[in-house]
Amino acid sequence: MRLYAFEELDDRLELMPLAARRAADVVGLKPTLSAWQGAPLEVRRALTELGSAPEVDGARAAALLGELGAVSVEPVTDPPGDSVPPSLLAALGPDRSLTANAWSALTPLDRYALVKVARRGASDRLARAYDEIVGASAHSSHLAADGGARMVGISEKAPSVRRATATARVTMNAEAFERLVRADAPKGDVLGTARLAGILGAKRTPDLVPLCHPVALTRVDVTLALEPEERAVVITARVEAFDRTGVEMEALTAASTAALTVYDMLKAFDRGMAIGPVQLEQKSGGRTGDFVRGGAPSVAGSRFRVSAEPLRVDEALALVRRPEAGGTALFVGTVRDHNEGREVVLLEYEAYASMAEKEMERIASEIESEMEGARLAVLHRIGALRIGDVAVVCAASAPHRDAAFRACRALIDRIKERVPIWKREHGPEGPYWVGWEDARVPPHG
Secondary structure, three states, rough: OOHHHHHHOOOOOOOOHHHHHHHHHHHOOEHHHHHHHOHHHHHHHHHHHHHHHOOOOOHHHHHHHOOOOOOOOOOOOOOOOOOOHHHHHHOOOOOOOHHHHHHOOHHHHHHHHHHHHHHOOHHHHOOOOOOOOHHHHOOOOOOOOOEOOOOOOOOOOOOOEEEEEEEEEEOOOOHHHHHHOOOOOOOOOHHHHHHHHHHHHHOOOOHHHHOOOOEEEEEEEEEEEEEHHOOEEEEEEEEEEOOOOOOOHHHHHHHHHHHHHHHHHHHHOOOOOEEEEEEEEEEOOOOOOOOEEOOOOOOOOEEEEEEEOOOHHHHHHHHOOOOOOOEEEEEEEEOEEEEEEEEEEEEEEEEOOHHHHHHHHHHHHHHHHHOOOOEEEEEEOOOOEEEOOOEEEEEOOOOOOHHHHHHHHHHHHHHHHHEEEEEEEOOEEEEEEEHHHHOOOOOOO
């Protein structure tokens, strides 16, 4: 049962706490103050506990409120966890920041309480609610309101394919490197042991890094390459998962653990071995999008973009619109509920965005050179998509409609043939990877 200090209530619950109000709002039933105060304490406590839960048990709440003679009102849903309501930001003002990450880390009751208090317009009470609920977490989602460390909540995120690649480098003296090359170190197979240690390190990451979530890993691949000129071994760890959070830490832990194992098995020959840099090379998936070391991130306004956010048809049209274009053709690909006789309930796309966008741009350049005056744009989703969601938008403008139609058709055909984007369908029998052939436009003939 959650009672906030700013409510100034005690266990007697003489006034209706925010948690109980949430339970009442969700089911659309409002008791009078006298009915609340006249109810048995166990009923008031039960309603408060229901409203404190991540999800309100509507049937139980309605039954208890019915005993209080509550009247029907318009139900109020919980504020969404993906974005801060503009009305709340306006009420908080510039001195009290609340980022999307900090907001999503709050509990449903916390979000409800802030919005509810803000609607009442009492600035002093809102300030106290902010300090108690948000506090230090405004600066980092890993900090609780009182400044203590906490694990970020991810239950409201949708699972998706997450990938990450990290590298580590171990540099050593000539004697240690020769032992590594000859595979005659007294402790045994250095490279093989380091590879297994890296895999184990990825699996044990949440045991080593306190605020990491346990992740359902689907693949861990650790490779070690020798660089004779530098007397170094370069470790590359690639990690994959289908989960609600990323695997960057798993990849970095795998690379670090493998590097430490190399040091341990060769330290008799060189205690001055250097480990580093250990760094993330790339990651894909999740709300923050893709990262490639040394590469430019995807930006809005680009004509060729892979995005985890919903696609907008009007944006694609705007990217190819120009005064000299007399015709614009558009292809919108959506997720359907079947494929090759199998029911589909969910579809996932995954890609390394930078590679996919470069290939999109290359394809468009080819077509634009083949069809004078054409201008093309492609927007493609990644992540989990529901039936009816827009998966890809191709737009083509040209001086005349025939060229626009032909350019758009060529664009979607070549995108499906060549761009490294993979899809996995989910049906009643579980997920399975599929090819692109089902989505290709058949040739003229």
